[in-house]
Amino acid sequence: MLRETSGPRSAARPSRPWQLTWLVASREIRLRVKTRVFVVTSVILLLAVALAVALPAILSGKRKPDRIGVVGGTTTTITSLITEAGRASGGQALAVSEPSLATAEAALRKGDLSAVLVPGQEIIVNQVPLGGVTGSVATLQQLAGLAKLIQTVPGAAQAVAHGVALPVRGLEPPKASLSSRLTGLFTVIIVWILISTYGSQIALGIGEEKSSRVVEVLLSSVRPVQLLIGKVLGIGLLALAQAVAMVVVFIVAGFASGSDLVHGATLGVVIVGGVFIILGYAFYCTAFAAAGSLVSRQSDVNSTIMPVQLPLILAYALSYTVIYANGANTFYHVLGFLPPTAPIAMTVLYASGDVPVWQVVVAAALTAVGTVWMARIAVRIYANSILKTGPRISFRQAIRESRRA
Amino acid sequence: MTSAELEIDGLRRRYGTVTALDGLTFGVPAGQVFGFLGPNGAGKTTTMRAIFGVTALDAGEIRWRGQPVDEAARRTFGYMPEERGLYPAMMLFDQVEYFARLHGMDAAAAAKAAGYWIDRLGLSGRGRTRVDALSHGNQQRAQLAVALVHDPELLVLDEPFSGLDPGGIDDMSSILAERAAEGVTVLFSSHQLDLVEDLCEAVAIIYRGRLVVAGAVADLRRGDHPRLAVRVAGDRTAAWSAGVGSAVASVESIRTDGTAEIALTNSADSQAILDLARAAGAVEHFAFEDRSLSEVFRVATGASVGQAEAEHAAASRTTSVTTGAGL
Numbered sequence: 001m002l003r004e005t006s007g008p009r010s011a012a013r014p015s016r017p018w019q020l021t022w023l024v025a026s027r028e029i030r031l032r033v034k035t036r037v038f039v040v041t042s043v044i045l046l047l048a049v050a051l052a053v054a055l056p057a058i059l060s061g062k063r064k065p066d067r068i069g070v071v072g073g074t075t076t077t078i079t080s081l082i083t084e085a086g087r088a089s090g091g092q093a094l095a096v097s098e099p100s101l102a103t104a105e106a107a108l109r110k111g112d113l114s115a116v117l118v119p120g121q122e123i124i125v126n127q128v129p130l131g132g133v134t135g136s137v138a139t140l141q142q143l144a145g146l147a148k149l150i151q152t153v154p155g156a157a158q159a160v161a162h163g164v165a166l167p168v169r170g171l172e173p174p175k176a177s178l179s180s181r182l183t184g185l186f187t188v189i190i191v192w193i194l195i196s197t198y199g200s201q202i203a204l205g206i207g208e209e210k211s212s213r214v215v216e217v218l219l220s221s222v223r224p225v226q227l228l229i230g231k232v233l234g235i236g237l238l239a240l241a242q243a244v245a246m247v248v249v250f251i252v253a254g255f256a257s258g259s260d261l262v263h264g265a266t267l268g269v270v271i272v273g274g275v276f277i278i279l280g281y282a283f284y285c286t287a288f289a290a291a292g293s294l295v296s297r298q299s300d301v302n303s304t305i306m307p308v309q310l311p312l313i314l315a316y317a318l319s320y321t322v323i324y325a326n327g328a329n330t331f332y333h334v335l336g337f338l339p340p341t342a343p344i345a346m347t348v349l350y351a352s353g354d355v356p357v358w359q360v361v362v363a364a365a366l367t368a369v370g371t372v373w374m375a376r377i378a379v380r381i382y383a384n385s386i387l388k389t390g391p392r393i394s395f396r397q398a399i400r401e402s403r404r405a
Numbered sequence: 406m407t408s409a410e411l412e413i414d415g416l417r418r419r420y421g422t423v424t425a426l427d428g429l430t431f432g433v434p435a436g437q438v439f440g441f442l443g444p445n446g447a448g449k450t451t452t453m454r455a456i457f458g459v460t461a462l463d464a465g466e467i468r469w470r471g472q473p474v475d476e477a478a479r480r481t482f483g484y485m486p487e488e489r490g491l492y493p494a495m496m497l498f499d500q501v502e503y504f505a506r507l508h509g510m511d512a513a514a515a516a517k518a519a520g521y522w523i524d525r526l527g528l529s530g531r532g533r534t535r536v537d538a539l540s541h542g543n544q545q546r547a548q549l550a551v552a553l554v555h556d557p558e559l560l561v562l563d564e565p566f567s568g569l570d571p572g573g574i575d576d577m578s579s580i581l582a583e584r585a586a587e588g589v590t591v592l593f594s595s596h597q598l599d600l601v602e603d604l605c606e607a608v609a610i611i612y613r614g615r616l617v618v619a620g621a622v623a624d625l626r627r628g629d630h631p632r633l634a635v636r637v638a639g640d641r642t643a644a645w646s647a648g649v650g651s652a653v654a655s656v657e658s659i660r661t662d663g664t665a666e667i668a669l670t671n672s673a674d675s676q677a678i679l680d681l682a683r684a685a686g687a688v689e690h691f692a693f694e695d696r697s698l699s700e701v702f703r704v705a706t707g708a709s710v711g712q713a714e715a716e717h718a719a720a721s722r723t724t725s726v727t728t729g730a731g732l
Contacts, residue, residue, distance in 0.1 A: 023506055031495070213490025217551060220457040220484040221507045223476075387459060 020222050024230025028205070029238055042242060045193075049249045052186060054257035065092035066114040066136045069104040073097045078119055081147055085140035093136040115140070120148055176353030181323045183266040184351020187273030188344045190246060192316045195280050195343070198239040199288035200305055202232055206292030206386070207301040215386055224383035232285035243277050269351040272360055279364060280343025283371045284308065286378035293385040294393045307395065311340035319348040328354045337363050339370025410435035410590050411456075411559060416465035418451055418614075423720075425451040427614035429465070433592050438578075438585045440605035440622070441594040442698065444710045446717030448614040449594040450487050453563050457484055469559065480508050483557030487564045487594075489548045491536045498523060498532030501550050508555035515554075522550040526580075542573060549580070560584055562593040566600065578604040598698040598710060602626065610702055612713060617705045626695035630668035632657070633675055635682050636690040645685030649678060664690060 032038050068082045079095040086093025098104035104116040108126050115137045116124040123141055125133060133141060209215040218227055247270060291304040315335050322328040328349055335345035346363040349355045381398045409432025418426040426448045433439045441449055454460035456467055457479055469478045491500055498519055505515035523532055526546040536547055552560060566574050581591050595601045602622055609619040618625060637645050643665040646656050657666040682688050703709050
């Protein structure tokens, strides 16, 4: 056959299916990584994570002990009283000996002291707050008064020095520490943000391919399933990279600031969260793709992805009731095992200590099975809808037609 | 037609109650510009989509060089769909290169080919422009670049001339002719039968999902009975033509200006007819005339292209079935 000599020669060779899938995926990655929006949102997210972890630790570390001036010099009893007042109010208080009332008041005015104790008489502060004094000064006010009252009782001072507060004992130990719960909350926020952000990017990207009609050119050389997998793979890798970066920042910032959040059991929560981010993305990515394939105009995408997001919203909204309570109700337990809600609900249940590890494993396995099931339906809907123009196709119609096809 | 390189064999496709393809069969010879013609709704887009596996068939087979078309074969095909589409926010060069790679070219070859075709189609310097920032005409060229970049052996273009100005039609047809001259088989569709009759060597004309007629354009336009158009001065009704013997020729119609259209058999003597006309008066016009392709269509189907399209449009309004093919 006569072939031209002027143009570049055809280098068209048979490609393996995964090569085409990877080409599609790498286009998705390059397209997004280059944009300013991606860079800016990534930086903001990572900063937010770093701040969320480090800020409480830094703030609590910076709280200086209250310096309480004692007029006429300190005694063991008074020092113990002041130390106990600090501990009982959840902070720290330090006794400072002051030779006279005048020097004590001068130091109070300068801000070197938080309060001045004139034993047996009064407590002086620079200015009495409208609601009365708080913190260690308030506790000291009561302890010093109590001490004055019982001064006549032999040994009372020593008793006060050993602590006056009675211990509180719970019949059942708490299921998980607050830091574990907060890490769980933090993790499900990430799961929610990543799945809904990248999920809607999938739907929007597919809506764009459909509405611009470029999909017909694509499908002349790529099979629908390759196109779909390439797309969710590319966007998924970006989501994963962002999740890993956030976890790294979480751990680094946590250790650097000495935050409670990175100690002990909370690391397990982060790992469970990581597994469910991947499973959750895998479950939802194809559903978002199918939703995107139903529209003819990109502006319709928001309404078609709403039903896809509903289970996530439900699990996320209810997660607050579990985080801040001892024990989840049965309903939330059930959500923990359903593939659409498990990525959020099971992470929360694990973080709040409501489920043993084997239940987490069962939920993960169920979600993996659900992912395969969802992908099969979604690919059929996608392949069946992606070339249909005209009004928006309903989910019911799409499922019915995909069964026939 | 011998040695059809692309064979369309007995294609059938129904969408609900609508029959898009009803046993369509024809062949496209190698290295020709081949017109795939018919009114809107005849089944052209469905057929072209079927070539690329984009539309499933109920029955029938499409063969390329004797083998059923598979994915490997399709990668050597280039496609310009009726509804043009490119990634709007992607830069022209990236886009053309991407499609080259999807057709199996390696990165270096894809970049080289993208650069070549962007220059070749007059888009030099636009490689870094977003596609949606290109003018309408340049977007058409970009679409063509995407279809050509991997140097396909079969080029399939759905309505490539629609929406083009006369200059654009000339450019497009010269590129198609050039590709065919270099051995590429070019199949393009059009519902404007007469517009493209000079642009292709052979055609297949279809209607209601079935082949009406196929063959070389010259043969189809001449027909089995060459047409003679004769006008005698002052004879507005061509009364003279009553004397034409029906054994060798027949009067097909009489135009409003008095020109008689006479179909001749092979054995007919055109000079005898000239003599007959001359005897009636001064002969103003005497010439062999080819039929237009739309007339070939009308004679073969009994309906004009316009009627066929109106009928299709009416049917589309009464059925809610989505055929997937745009109007």
